Amino acid sequence: MKLxxxxxxxxxxxxxxxxxxxxxxGGAILPTYDAIxxxxxxxxxxxxxxxxxxxxxxxxxxxxxxxVAIATSGPGATNMVTGIAxxxxxxxxxxxxxxxxxxxxxxxxxxxEIDITGITMPxxxxxxxxxxxxxxxxxxxxxxxxxASGRPGPVLVDITKDAxxxxxxxxxxxxxxxxxxxxxxxxxxQDAFERAVEMINSAxxxxxxxxxGVQIAGAVNALDRFVRRGNIPVAMTLxxxxxxxxxxxxxxxxxxxxxxAWVNRAVQESDLLIAVGMRFDDRVTGDLRNYAAKAxxxxxxxxxxxxxxxxxxxxxxxxxxxxxxxxLIPCVEQTDHSEWLAYIRELxxxxxxxxxxxxxxxxxxxxxxxxxxxxxxxxxQSLVVSDVGQHQMWEAQYYHHNxxxxxxxxxxxxxxxxALPAAIGAKFACPSDEVWVVVGDGGFQMTMCEMATIVQExxxxxIAIVNNGFLGMVRQWQEFFxxxxxxxxxxxxxxxxxxxxxxxxxxxxxxxxxGVLPAIRRAxxxxxxxxxxxxxxxEDSVYPMVPAGASLHEMIRRPxxxxxTSTEP
Amino acid sequence: xxxxxxxxENKPGVLNRVASLVRRLAINIDSLTVGPTENEEIxxxxxxxxxxxxxxxxxxxCLEKLVDVLLAENISGRPTVVRDLALIKVSANQExxxxxxxxxxxxxxxVVDVSPESLILEISGTVGKIDSLLEVLRPFGVLEMAxxxxxxxxxxxxxxxxxxxxxxxxxxxxxSQAHPPAGRNTDAPLAxxxx
Numbered sequence: 117m118k119l120x121x122x123x124x125x126x127x128x129x130x131x132x133x134x135x136x137x138x139x140x141x142g143g144a145i146l147p148t149y150d151a152i153x154x155x156x157x158x159x160x161x162x163x164x165x166x167x168x169x170x171x172x173x174x175x176x177x178x179x180x181x182x183x184v185a186i187a188t189s190g191p192g193a194t195n196m197v198t199g200i201a202x203x204x205x206x207x208x209x210x211x212x213x214x215x216x217x218x219x220x221x222x223x224x225x226x227x228x229e230i231d232i233t234g235i236t237m238p239x240x241x242x243x244x245x246x247x248x249x250x251x252x253x254x255x256x257x258x259x260x261x262x263x264a265s266g267r268p269g270p271v272l273v274d275i276t277k278d279a280x281x282x283x284x285x286x287x288x289x290x291x292x293x294x295x296x297x298x299x300x301x302x303x304x305x306q307d308a309f310e311r312a313v314e315m316i317n318s319a320x321x322x323x324x325x326x327x328x329g330v331q332i333a334g335a336v337n338a339l340d341r342f343v344r345r346g347n348i349p350v351a352m353t354l355x356x357x358x359x360x361x362x363x364x365x366x367x368x369x370x371x372x373x374x375x376x377a378w379v380n381r382a383v384q385e386s387d388l389l390i391a392v393g394m395r396f397d398d399r400v401t402g403d404l405r406n407y408a409a410k411a412x413x414x415x416x417x418x419x420x421x422x423x424x425x426x427x428x429x430x431x432x433x434x435x436x437x438x439x440x441x442x443x444l445i446p447c448v449e450q451t452d453h454s455e456w457l458a459y460i461r462e463l464x465x466x467x468x469x470x471x472x473x474x475x476x477x478x479x480x481x482x483x484x485x486x487x488x489x490x491x492x493x494x495x496x497q498s499l500v501v502s503d504v505g506q507h508q509m510w511e512a513q514y515y516h517h518n519x520x521x522x523x524x525x526x527x528x529x530x531x532x533x534x535a536l537p538a539a540i541g542a543k544f545a546c547p548s549d550e551v552w553v554v555v556g557d558g559g560f561q562m563t564m565c566e567m568a569t570i571v572q573e574x575x576x577x578x579i580a581i582v583n584n585g586f587l588g589m590v591r592q593w594q595e596f597f598x599x600x601x602x603x604x605x606x607x608x609x610x611x612x613x614x615x616x617x618x619x620x621x622x623x624x625x626x627x628x629x630x631g632v633l634p635a636i637r638r639a640x641x642x643x644x645x646x647x648x649x650x651x652x653x654x655e656d657s658v659y660p661m662v663p664a665g666a667s668l669h670e671m672i673r674r675p676x677x678x679x680x681t682s683t684e685p
Numbered sequence: 686x687x688x689x690x691x692x693x694e695n696k697p698g699v700l701n702r703v704a705s706l707v708r709r710l711a712i713n714i715d716s717l718t719v720g721p722t723e724n725e726e727i728x729x730x731x732x733x734x735x736x737x738x739x740x741x742x743x744x745x746x747c748l749e750k751l752v753d754v755l756l757a758e759n760i761s762g763r764p765t766v767v768r769d770l771a772l773i774k775v776s777a778n779q780e781x782x783x784x785x786x787x788x789x790x791x792x793x794x795x796v797v798d799v800s801p802e803s804l805i806l807e808i809s810g811t812v813g814k815i816d817s818l819l820e821v822l823r824p825f826g827v828l829e830m831a832x833x834x835x836x837x838x839x840x841x842x843x844x845x846x847x848x849x850x851x852x853x854x855x856x857x858x859x860x861s862q863a864h865p866p867a868g869r870n871t872d873a874p875l876a877x878x879x880x
């Protein structure tokens with residue numbers, strides 16, 4: 117039986133296990149939309165194509181599968197660019213399907229024609245244009261393999277309108293992926309492996325650095341056994357949060373620019389760093405010249421191009437994190453490292469006295485209180501999707517995640533506006549999870565149109581806006597580094613509760629510390645989406661902070677006593 | 686300067702991907718040549734880049750991440766034959782022509798076109814040899830020049846072959862799993878769809 121290209125797209129996606137598509141229709145993709153209507157695929161109508169890519173990204177990160185976004189040619193495709201770049205920087209498997217003008221019109225500047233494969237070349241793992249109906253099935257199947265394998269990433273398949281309209285028979289076996297042959301992965305480097313084992317067993321002050329790759333590789337369990345055997349403390353990157361239980365005594369917490377002081381001190385004073393599935397980002401290392409100067413470094417990483425990119429390492433184990441850890445576990449001697457762990461506990465004690473949670477209640481509402489109460493009330497069991505900025509760092513510091521894939525956030529690209537759409541995608545992946553969106557007043561305004569998607573899809577999210585009336589993180593940099601010249605950071609926001617009401621979403625405003633817990637409880641009891649507008653301290657900053665380009669131990673600490681400002685934005 | 690040899694799929698857009706990637710790494714390309722190999726589906730590139738050993742490692746590692754690049758290797762420092770080809774149009778009259786012919790002999794170049802006012806010389810060799818010829822031709826008046834950029838090959842038994850079709854590819858060596866995973870298995874590896 118002959119199928120149209122559009123039907124083949126739907127049939128192929130369905131056979132690949134796709135349930136939900138996040139997208140927006142338009143002229144060049146209309147044949148496919150017609151076929152979606154006849155297929156078992158569930159299409160989620162977004163309000164902006166950027167939202168579609170973030171939803172597919174959130175879906176992928178929450179489920180561990182591939183997320184799919186679909187859009188039309190021209191502006192539909194270009195609107196996807198930010199979402200694709202976000203997925204690329206955070207190694208998230210997303211497949212984007214875009215319509216394209218008919219193949220005879222290519223290159224003619226036709227209506228809504230744009231060279232989207234050219235535009236997305238540097239921000240996709242791979243992309244291609246399909247001009248023949250016969251090539252659709254194979255291209256999509258290859259896209260899924262490329263997106264999900266090795267170090268995952270986004271793939272874009274641009275399909276011309278005539279390819280969607282043409283018809284052919286779909287022979288599943290004949291359309292199997294045929295990717296170009298690669299040389300076999302570099303053989304197991306026994307020499308590097310033995311050096312790594314020797315370094316691990318002779319280290320006195322080791323720290324393991326866990327990144328996003330640990331959960332992508334399914335190496336959470338292996339990592340757990342590895343560090344328990346050697347009693348090695350674990351520091352995590354922002355995207356590594358959740359790969360090791362936050363409440364475990366061996367957990368140090370998040371490292372880097374806004375890592376707690378003890379974490380960065382431990383890294384700086386260590387004699388061995390074991391980096392797993394992370395890439396020594398500048399937000400993690402600070403000044404490279406003084407980064408963990410006394411430490412030997414082992415790098416376990418699947419992407420060969422990351423080795424020695426930022427930090428020179430003493431042993432590189434290129435390969436799957438889970439495989440590598442499994443190989444290492446039997447070679448690691450059981451050690452207690454009690455002196456080192458005791459020293460780290462001492463560092464923690466020093467920081468605790470500066471913690472905002474330990475300061476007397478002055479009636480002022482701080483974002484840290486909101487996050488901490490959210491963590492306590494949800495017992496750390498929620499799936500939290502955070503946006504980008506101060507609230508993102510407070511979330512990372514005060515919401516203690518104990519399981520992988522329970523924090524979704526834009527790390528590498530730092531995309532404001534990511535949280536709300538990504539949470540919608542995550543909710544489709546994990547419908548039984550309680551999903552909280554933690555977002556600033558700035559980022560929320562970038563993609564708040566997706567509230568309409570929430571209502572149309574009748575999904576249940578909890579939205580916590582950490583509203584301080586400023587673009588807080590930028591304001592903080594202006595405070596520290598630009599003499600408090602607040603240029604373009606004070607921000608008038610709409611009345612979010614009234615706005616939510618206009619969308620048909622229930623909401624509450626909270627301005628006091630006592631009000632936080634009851635509001636969170638009421639929100640959790642509701643079976644619908646609830647938006648909470650937390651009016652927090654306006655000019656609070658995220659501490660500690662390692663200024664950009666400074667060494668990791670050169671932190672700005674929270675001043676005491678606190679300098680307070682108004683709570684009313 | 687580092688010389689990188691790459692085998693790539695011989696299809697549209699690959700040159701763009703390769704050039705775009707090197708640009709993204711903020712590395713300057715000195716020359717890039719591409720041509721078919723004995724296998725018409727595979728093309729071979731020689732890329733000469735302004736970078737150091739570490740930069741070359743990064744270029745080859747990043748190139749090999751591209752789906753259409755089969756292999757990329759830095760061959761600087763290995764025994765190689767590197768050749769560049771140039772066509773040089775030099776101004777020539779009755780008086781200067783014999784001098785030019787002498788130079789052609791010394792440099793083992795060839796005269797491929799003669800006209801009353803000029804000659805076209807063809808020379809192949811290392812970049813240095815061509816540069817030297819160019820220097821001695823300058824006083825005569827170089828009117829035009831076209832150069833190919835370097836092509837390179839490692840010597841003797843040191844063979845650089847593209848991986849054979851059906852060779853192990855790290856792109857598809859993933860556990861096969863249903864997609865998406867049922868519920869959230871917190872320690873499932875990334876689910877690869879049954880494709």
